[in-house]
Structure formats: structure tokens, C-alpha cells
Amino acid sequence: MASDAVADPRIVPVLGREREVELIQAALSSGTHTLLEGPPGTGKSTLLRAVAAAQHVDFIFVEGNAELTPARLIGHFDPSQILERGYTPDIFIPGPLVEALTTGALLYLEEINRIPEETLNVMLTVLSEGELTVPRYGRIPAADGFAIVAAMNPFDGVGVARLSSALHDRTCRIAVDYQSAQIEEQIVGLYVAGIPSGWRSQVVEVVRRTREHPDIRAGSSVRGAIDFAKLAAALATVRHVDVTDWQVGLDAALTALTGRITLFESASKSAEQVVESIYAEVFGVQDDPQDPSDGGDPAGEAGARS
Structure with missing residues (x-):
């Protein structure tokens, strides 16, 4: 750190x-x-x-x-x-x-x-x-x-x-209400140094959306954003990838936030499903490496070589 x-x-x-x-x-x-x-x-x-x-x-x-x-x-x-x-x-x-x-x-x-x-x-x-x-x-x-x-x-x-x-x-x-997004970004930056500001903004946005999601009765505080960023930074080191890696971010979000949110009893989704949907809204959907449109069709290439 x-x-x-x-x-x-x-x-x-x-x-x-x-x-x-x-x-x-x-x-x-x-x-x-x-x-x-x-x-x-x-x-x-x-x-x-x-x-x-x-x-x-x-x-x-x-x-x-x-x-x-x-x-x-x-x-x-x-x-x-x-x-x-x-x-x-x-x-x-x-x-x-x-x-x-x-x-x-x-x-x-x-x-x-x-x-x-x-x-x-x-x-x-x-x-x-x-x-x-x-x-x-x-x-x-x-x-x-x-x-x-x-x-x-x-x-x-x-x-x-x-x-x-x-x-x-x-x-x-x-x-005493929640602070603004800009202030929460500063707080996360003070606790977790050296992370890209744009990615940090997205982390804070994920957490702030838990406070207004229709399935969530009680969302996460800025503590969730801090732990989200900390976990992602540490996990990126373990996996030898950049902190902005999509899967690293998702795993960090699930770990940091699913225990911090409280769903309405009428919610049809699990905490993991809700957090993953919010994460996808903010960070986008992960590209499928097997998608033929990306030229990634290992089976077709193997057949051609045979």
C-alpha cells in the first residue's frame, strides 16, 4: 500500500x-x-x-x-x-x-x-x-x-x-446524511492510494446505487466502497492483473457489498444477483472471449488445422 x-x-x-x-x-x-x-x-x-x-x-x-x-x-x-x-x-x-x-x-x-x-x-x-x-x-x-x-x-x-x-x-x-459522490471518492482515495481516479469513481457509483435500488431496503455506506477498492487492489496483485480487470472488480464487489446490503423480503433476486446487476450497469458486461465476433473460435480453428 x-x-x-x-x-x-x-x-x-x-x-x-x-x-x-x-x-x-x-x-x-x-x-x-x-x-x-x-x-x-x-x-x-x-x-x-x-x-x-x-x-x-x-x-x-x-x-x-x-x-x-x-x-x-x-x-x-x-x-x-x-x-x-x-x-x-x-x-x-x-x-x-x-x-x-x-x-x-x-x-x-x-x-x-x-x-x-x-x-x-x-x-x-x-x-x-x-x-x-x-x-x-x-x-x-x-x-x-x-x-x-x-x-x-x-x-x-x-x-x-x-x-x-x-x-x-x-x-x-x-x-447526518451520506456525503456527495465527489467527497466519497476523495475518502476512498485517502484510504486506498494509487488507483485510477476513473475506476474509483465507478466503485463509488456502484455503492451509491445500492442505496436507491428497488430491491434493496438498506444500501452500503462508503465503508463498502473502501473495502471494495482495497479488495480489488489486493486481488489484482494476487492474480497478477491490473486493478481495473473486470472480473477482479466483480469479485471484490460481491465480497465487499453482499453482506452490507439488506434486501426487501419481496425481492426475487439474491444479494449476489443484485450486486452483479449493479456492477454490470456501471462497469459494463464482460466481453466473452469465446465470442466468434471477436475472432475467438478455438473450435473452428482446430477444425481447420485438422
């Missing part, structure tokens, strides 16, 4: 995100809590990490899932010390929420709509009052700089819950 490939992936999603960067900076400066809403692969978490790093803000990451109980978010008393010392503050083990409150850090909740409702209810007082009361521990006010930023994918309907109006009323919403 060429040395000019991106060294720090955090900078990549910032391309074309000037408006979102400004809005997040304003939210952090004003002390408002924010909900980033958009499909996967649009750089929500990486964008936030880059902004936090640029502003020298401590960053605490929490992955949202069904196992995130209130105790895991808030913290708990060390059970091995309770009988001996009782519920004293010095045996309390802070969770990410308490840690962010006391240090004035940025708490990032990924996939907030996967978090159980009882855990989300803990957040309401924090969001509106800027403090948390923990039984047997006491009141924990938010230190200066504390902020909550949550993210969610509005198109994922599996294992998610609808957020309450109370939570929406306490947050500001920033919609």
Missing part, C-alpha cells in the same frame, strides 16, 4: 462535513445536548471524535445495546466492600455517566435507540437539570463542559425502540 494512504482515519469523515462540525461545536460551546441521526457509515462517531479532539474535550464512548442497564451506565457500590464498610462514597465505582458528570467530559451514546427504556429514563433528569442523584451516594452536579451527544440510525428497525418525546424535547437534532 502506498505511503500516502490516510494515517489517521478520524480526519476522513470531516470531508464535506463543515456544517455538521460547526453545529457540533456550537452545541458543545452552548451546553446543549445533541442527537445525531443518520444511516450507518456516515461518520457520526468519527466526526464527533475529531471535533472533541480538536477542542481538547475528554471523550467517553458508550455503546448502546440491550445490556446497558442503569447500573452499568451510572455505576455501583463495590459489593465486596459493602458488608465491611457500608455504602460509603469511597467504594462507589463510577460508570461512564458519573465519570462524565464529574470530569466535565463529553459522553457519547452510540445507537441510543437500542438502550433499554429504564436506562434512558435515567438520562432525563441529567439532560434537563444537569445533575444526577444516586441512592446512598448523593447528588452529582455536572462539571463545566459536560455534554451528552447521542447517535441513532433511523432506518434500523431490528432490536430498537422508539425514543420518547420527553427525550426528544431535551435534545437538539442534527441530521
Whole structure:
């Protein structure tokens, strides 16, 4: 891989995100809590990490899932010390929420709509009052700089819950959509150096068409284009052909994209068939080496020689 490939992936999603960067900076400066809403692969978490790093803000990451109980978010008393010392503050083990409150850090909740409702209810007082009361521990006010930023994918309907109006009323919403084709081409170029720009544009076009294909409910993000290009470059080396080889591209597309797309239940084609059809639309149909119109008729030539 060429040395000019991106060294720090955090900078990549910032391309074309000037408006979102400004809005997040304003939210952090004003002390408002924010909900980033958009499909996967649009750089929500990486964008936030880059902004936090640029502003020298401590960053605490929490992955949202069904196992995130209130105790895991808030913290708990060390059970091995309770009988001996009782519920004293010095045996309390802070969770990410308490840690962010006391240090004035940025708490990032990924996939907030996967978090159980009882855990989300803990957040309401924090969001509106800027403090948390923990039984047997006491009141924990938010230190200066504390902020909550949550993210969610509005198109994922599996294992998610609808957020309450109370939570929406306490947050500001920033919609994060896919970047333009030109920006996505730049992103792929930063990750995979030394590939022809025209071929890279076609790779991005294949991925972007998965987002609007009638058989596909959820298409691929730019991550699919990055892996598409990476696989093709590596496979071309293995096969000793150019990266623009038609079959190399198809194999790379099938490998990189079929697991990233979700078909409608009514779709009559498989994921492989859909990706191959999109690939053929963008890259054209492979020439048949046995086509007589190309002069490639080995059987006829063998008969003439005999």
C-alpha cells in the first residue's frame, strides 16, 4: 500500500462535513445536548471524535445495546466492600455517566435507540437539570463542559425502540446524511492510494446505487466502497492483473457489498444477483472471449488445422 494512504482515519469523515462540525461545536460551546441521526457509515462517531479532539474535550464512548442497564451506565457500590464498610462514597465505582458528570467530559451514546427504556429514563433528569442523584451516594452536579451527544440510525428497525418525546424535547437534532459522490471518492482515495481516479469513481457509483435500488431496503455506506477498492487492489496483485480487470472488480464487489446490503423480503433476486446487476450497469458486461465476433473460435480453428 502506498505511503500516502490516510494515517489517521478520524480526519476522513470531516470531508464535506463543515456544517455538521460547526453545529457540533456550537452545541458543545452552548451546553446543549445533541442527537445525531443518520444511516450507518456516515461518520457520526468519527466526526464527533475529531471535533472533541480538536477542542481538547475528554471523550467517553458508550455503546448502546440491550445490556446497558442503569447500573452499568451510572455505576455501583463495590459489593465486596459493602458488608465491611457500608455504602460509603469511597467504594462507589463510577460508570461512564458519573465519570462524565464529574470530569466535565463529553459522553457519547452510540445507537441510543437500542438502550433499554429504564436506562434512558435515567438520562432525563441529567439532560434537563444537569445533575444526577444516586441512592446512598448523593447528588452529582455536572462539571463545566459536560455534554451528552447521542447517535441513532433511523432506518434500523431490528432490536430498537422508539425514543420518547420527553427525550426528544431535551435534545437538539442534527441530521447526518451520506456525503456527495465527489467527497466519497476523495475518502476512498485517502484510504486506498494509487488507483485510477476513473475506476474509483465507478466503485463509488456502484455503492451509491445500492442505496436507491428497488430491491434493496438498506444500501452500503462508503465503508463498502473502501473495502471494495482495497479488495480489488489486493486481488489484482494476487492474480497478477491490473486493478481495473473486470472480473477482479466483480469479485471484490460481491465480497465487499453482499453482506452490507439488506434486501426487501419481496425481492426475487439474491444479494449476489443484485450486486452483479449493479456492477454490470456501471462497469459494463464482460466481453466473452469465446465470442466468434471477436475472432475467438478455438473450435473452428482446430477444425481447420485438422
